[in-house]
Amino acid sequence: MATIWISSRSSKFVPKNESAGDWFFSRIYKPSLAEDPRFKYWNQAILAIGERPWFGSGLGTFFLQSKRFQDQDHKYSWFAHSFILEQLAEVGIVGLALFVILIVTLVLSGLRNIQTQENRALIWGCVLTVIYGLYEFNLNYLVLWLLVWVTLALLLAPH
Numbered sequence: 001m002a003t004i005w006i007s008s009r010s011s012k013f014v015p016k017n018e019s020a021g022d023w024f025f026s027r028i029y030k031p032s033l034a035e036d037p038r039f040k041y042w043n044q045a046i047l048a049i050g051e052r053p054w055f056g057s058g059l060g061t062f063f064l065q066s067k068r069f070q071d072q073d074h075k076y077s078w079f080a081h082s083f084i085l086e087q088l089a090e091v092g093i094v095g096l097a098l099f100v101i102l103i104v105t106l107v108l109s110g111l112r113n114i115q116t117q118e119n120r121a122l123i124w125g126c127v128l129t130v131i132y133g134l135y136e137f138n139l140n141y142l143v144l145w146l147l148v149w150v151t152l153a154l155l156l157a158p159h
Contacts, residue, residue, distance in 0.1 A: 038081040038135070044069040045085035049092075056092035065089055079140050083133035086140075103130065110155045122151050 031037075048057060048065035057065055066076035080086035087096045110123045126148045133139035 037075065037077070040071070040075055041066060041077045041079070041081050042085055044076070045080040045082065045089045048089040049085070052092060053088075054092045054094055056088065056090045056095060059090050062086050062089050079137035081137050082135055083130070083137075083139045086137075106152050106156065110152060113156065119155055123155055126151050 044066045045062065047069045048062070051057070062080055063076070063078045066078075066080070070076045080089060084096065087099065091099075107123060107127060111120075114120050114123060129138065129144060129148055138144055
């Protein structure tokens, strides 16, 4: 606790106009659902989708779209906090449809070829990771995609 107090007193961490206690609380405080900025990011994604619904604005461009559609200064995000909305904004309906077809085909093939309970648990782990991505940005991390793809490849490989 003393380390936190000492480090929070450092001017490098605490802005001049904020007390150490306020600064520390702001780091651990979780906003209520009504204050959650995720809804702003979803709205920004919807506005971006409305501009280019079929092919999107390009891979990795949500950050630019979010900055364009922010309603207040510094209310933008690198991620939409929703994999589906982010993909629709970036690659449009066509790109998302192709991706969904790929994932559904792989998962269904995996479910048909599963021989053991352990393999069933692995495939459902992949499915649940993708479902979690519907309202969070976990799928924006390369390591999670690598785990999903490697798991699916191992499950689908001929034995």
